Amino acid sequence: MATKKTSIGGQALIEGIMMRGPKVTAMAVRNSKTKEIILEEYATKGADRAKFFKLPFIRGIFNMFDSLSFGYKCLMRSAELSGLEDDEEGKEPTKWDKIFEAVLMPVATVLAVALALGLFVYLPMQIWKWITAAAPNVQQNYYARAAFEGVIRIILFVGYVWATSLMKDIRRTYQYHGAEHKTIFCYEAGLPLTVENIRKQSRFHPRCGTSFMVLMLIVGIIVSMFIRVDNLLLRTACKLITFPIVVGVGYELIKLAGRRDDVCTRIISAPGKWLQRITTREPDDSMIECAIAAMEKVIPNDDSDQW
Numbered sequence: 001m002a003t004k005k006t007s008i009g010g011q012a013l014i015e016g017i018m019m020r021g022p023k024v025t026a027m028a029v030r031n032s033k034t035k036e037i038i039l040e041e042y043a044t045k046g047a048d049r050a051k052f053f054k055l056p057f058i059r060g061i062f063n064m065f066d067s068l069s070f071g072y073k074c075l076m077r078s079a080e081l082s083g084l085e086d087d088e089e090g091k092e093p094t095k096w097d098k099i100f101e102a103v104l105m106p107v108a109t110v111l112a113v114a115l116a117l118g119l120f121v122y123l124p125m126q127i128w129k130w131i132t133a134a135a136p137n138v139q140q141n142y143y144a145r146a147a148f149e150g151v152i153r154i155i156l157f158v159g160y161v162w163a164t165s166l167m168k169d170i171r172r173t174y175q176y177h178g179a180e181h182k183t184i185f186c187y188e189a190g191l192p193l194t195v196e197n198i199r200k201q202s203r204f205h206p207r208c209g210t211s212f213m214v215l216m217l218i219v220g221i222i223v224s225m226f227i228r229v230d231n232l233l234l235r236t237a238c239k240l241i242t243f244p245i246v247v248g249v250g251y252e253l254i255k256l257a258g259r260r261d262d263v264c265t266r267i268i269s270a271p272g273k274w275l276q277r278i279t280t281r282e283p284d285d286s287m288i289e290c291a292i293a294a295m296e297k298v299i300p301n302d303d304s305d306q307w
Contacts, residue, residue: 003190005259005307008298009207010184010291011071012177013078014169017291018071019180020044021298022305027074028293029081030286037293038081045070060251061244067209121239124152125232143225150221157217158275161210165278176290178203179283181276183291187299193292195285203280204273206265207258210280211272216250218271259307 010019016029016037025042046053046066053062128148132139139145164170185201186193205211223242229235257265283291299305 004188006184006188006305007258007307008184008187008295008305010180010294011067011074011209012173012180013075014084014173015082015176015290016078017176017180017183017287017294018074018078019183019291019294019298020067021300023300024298025070026294026297027078028290028297029078030290031081032083034083035286037290039293039297040077040081041297056252057245057248060248063251064247117236119156120153121236122232124149124156125235127152129232140230142228146221146224146227149224150217153220154214154217157213158278161275161278171281174279175281175283176287178280179287179291181205181208181280182283183288183295187295193295195288195292198288198292199285203282204276206269206273207254208272208276210275211257211269212250212254214272214275215253215268216246219249219253220246 008019008021010017013027013029015032016027018025018027021044023044025044027040029038030036031038046063049062053059128145129139132145165174179198181203182198182201183193184205186198189197189201191197220239223246224239227235227238227242229238253268257269
C-alpha cells in the first residue's frame with residue numbers, strides 16, 4: 001500500500017533506465033563489457049517553464065514533446081554508454097554514411113510519420129467507408145463511426161506492441177521498464193530502495209507511458225464523435241488539429257490516476273495496466289540496481305515531488 005504519491009517518472013533505455021524528478025533527471029546504464037553502472041545527470045527539462053505552459057490541459061502537449069525529444073536523446077546516449085556501439089568507434093564515416101545521415105535519415109523520418117498516419121489515422125477511416133458502402137445511413141452514424149475507428153486503432157496499437165515484444169532486445173528493454181515501475185512503487189511505499197524490497201513490488205503502474213497511449217486512443221474516440229466530416233483527407237486534418245485536445249485530456253487523466261487510488265482511477269488505469277503485461281517484464285537484480293542508482297539521484301530533499 002502506497003504511503004505517498006510521487007511525480008517522479010522514468011523510461012527504460014538500452015541496458016539502463018532514466019528517472020525524471022522535479023529538478024534532476026538521471027540515467028543509469030550498465031556497460032555490457034565492464035558491467036559497471038554509468039550515471040549521468042541533467043537539469044529536468046521544463047522545470048523552469050512559464051506558468052501558462054503548466055496550466056491543466058495545456059501542459060500535456062508540451063510535456064509530451066519534451067518527454068519524446070529528451071527520451072530519444074537518452075535512448076541514443078544509452079546505446080553509447082552500454083558499449084554496444086564500440087565496434088564502430090574509431091572508424092571514419094564513409095561517403096555513404098554521410099549521405100545517409102544528411103539525406104536518407106530525414107527522408108526515413110518523414111516516411112515513418114507518413115506510415116504512422118496512414119496506419120493509425122487514414123486506414124481505420126477507409127475500412128469504415130468500405131464496410132458501410134452499401135448502408136449510407138450507417139455510414140452517417142458518427143458515433144458508431146468514431147467507436148469503430150477507435151477500436152481498429154487500439155487493435156493496431158496492441159498488435160504493434162505485441163509484435164515488438166517478440167524481439168529479444170525489446171524484451172530486455174521491457175524488463176528494464178518493469179524495474180522502473182517496481183522502483184517507483186517501492187519509493188511510494190516508503191521502503192528503503194533495496195533489491196529485495198523492489199523485487200516484491202508490482203510492475204504495473206497507473207502512471208505509465210503505455211497507459212497514457214491507451215488513454216489517448218480512448219479519448220480520441222470521444223473527440224472523433226464531434227468531427228462531422230466525411231471526406232477522408234479533411235477528416236484526417238481535423239483529427240490532427242484536435243490532437244492537442246486528446247493529449248491534454250489524456251495527460252490530465254494519467255496524472256489523476258497517479259495521484260489518487262479509488263474506483264474511478266482504477267477504471268481509468270485498467271486498460272493501460274492490462275497492456276503493461278506486454279510492455280513490462282520481471283527484471284533481474286542487475287536491472288533493479290540500475291533503477292536504484294537512477295532513482296536515488298532524482299529524489300529531492302524538499303518533497304517537491306510529492307502530490
